[in-house]
Amino acid sequence: xxxxxxDPGPFNVPEGATVAFNCTYSNSASQSFFxxxxxxxxxxxxxxSVYSSxxxxxxxxxxxxxxxxxISLLIRDSKLxxxxxxxxxxxxxxxxxxxxFGTGTQLKVEL
Amino acid sequence: xxxxxxxxxxxxxxxxxxxxLECSQTKGHDRMYWYRQDPGxxxxxxxxxxxxxxxxKGEISDGYSVSRQAQAKFSLSLExxxxxxxxxxxxxxxxxxGLAGGPGPDTQYxxxxxxxxxx
Numbered sequence: 001x002x003x004x005x006x007d008p009g010p011f012n013v014p015e016g017a018t019v020a021f022n023c024t025y026s027n028s029a030s031q032s033f034f035x036x037x038x039x040x041x042x043x044x045x046x047x048x049s050v051y052s053s054x055x056x057x058x059x060x061x062x063x064x065x066x067x068x069x070x071i072s073l074l075i076r077d078s079k080l081x082x083x084x085x086x087x088x089x090x091x092x093x094x095x096x097x098x099x100x101f102g103t104g105t106q107l108k109v110e111l
Numbered sequence: 112x113x114x115x116x117x118x119x120x121x122x123x124x125x126x127x128x129x130x131x132l133e134c135s136q137t138k139g140h141d142r143m144y145w146y147r148q149d150p151g152x153x154x155x156x157x158x159x160x161x162x163x164x165x166x167x168k169g170e171i172s173d174g175y176s177v178s179r180q181a182q183a184k185f186s187l188s189l190e191x192x193x194x195x196x197x198x199x200x201x202x203x204x205x206x207x208x209g210l211a212g213g214p215g216p217d218t219q220y221x222x223x224x225x226x227x228x229x230x
Contacts, residue, residue: 008151032217043201043221044154087153091217098144098169099219103153 001026004102006088012108017078021105023071023088033064035073036087038104044087047073078109114138117202117222125230130189132225134202142205143185144219145169145177147198154201160185192229200225 006023013019025033033050048055050062050071061074071088088102115136124130134143141162146154146169156169158177166177174196176188189196203219 004153034217041199041224041226043223045221046218049218098156098159099217101154103151 002102003027003100004088004090006102006105008103008105010106010108012110013078015078015080015109015111017109018074018076019078019107020075021073021086021088021107023073023102023105025069025071025088025090025100027090028066028069030090032091033071034089034099035060035062035071036089036101038085038087040085044101047086075107078107080109080111083107083109113223115202115204115220115222117200117225119225120223121226123228123230124192126191126193128192128229130192130227132187132200132202132227134185134187134222136183136202136204136220136222138204138220139182140204140206140220141182143179144203144205145175145185145187146201146203147171147196148201148224149198157187157200189227189229192227194229197227197229200227 004025011019035047036044037047038044048057048062050064052064054063059076063072085104085106087104089099118133144159145157148154155171157175158169159167160179163179178186201224202222205219
């Protein structure tokens with residue numbers, strides 16, 4: 001089983017739609033959780049950290065469920081510019097700053 | 112100017128050749144990382160360094176070596192390139208834990224990537 005699993009998609013949604021991605025992780029000792037965004041052939045960039053209490057940044061909401069070991073990302077009012085691959089990331093079992101990446105979920109927002 | 116730079120950005124080489132990929136950063140971070148990205152596999156950690164005298168293997172270090180020449184520089188070498196090392200390579204940096212402020216010690220900042228093709 002992969003440490004971090006995501007549905008690869010693609011998720012094709014119309015502009016203005018709400019879309020949600022889920023991610024599951026296998027290591028119950030994982031401590032930090034993130035969503036990164038990666039545009040085609042570009043480097044990943046931090047979108048937002050994910051906290052147990054849930055957190056929101058504009059149109060983006062991230063949630064963490066430790067009991068079920070999953071993380072979610074909700075995007076409201078999708079824009080064409082949201083089209084990208086969204087990477088779920090957790091700290092690895094070794095701790096420190098070593099991150100384990102999911103393979104990503106591709107989002108395509110269409111007119 | 113970009114905070115994390117990688118050279119070259121693209122490289123085509125032949126099997127058996129020695130290749131060096133270089134990474135420089137102006138963020139003042141102690142921690143640096145090398146990843147490779149392959150379709151369907153996500154990013155996988157090759158090596159990482161928490162300071163100039165520290166080198167650690169990641170999950171896929173075989174066939175690679177690294178050198179941390181200075182706080183700002185971390186290079187990745189392929190001593191004898193093989194076709195299955197064809198991939199997109201990313202360097203990343205992060206702060207050490209415990210530093211106040213900013214987006215958090217686990218946040219990593221990536222370079223623009225090097226696309227390597229081994230024929």
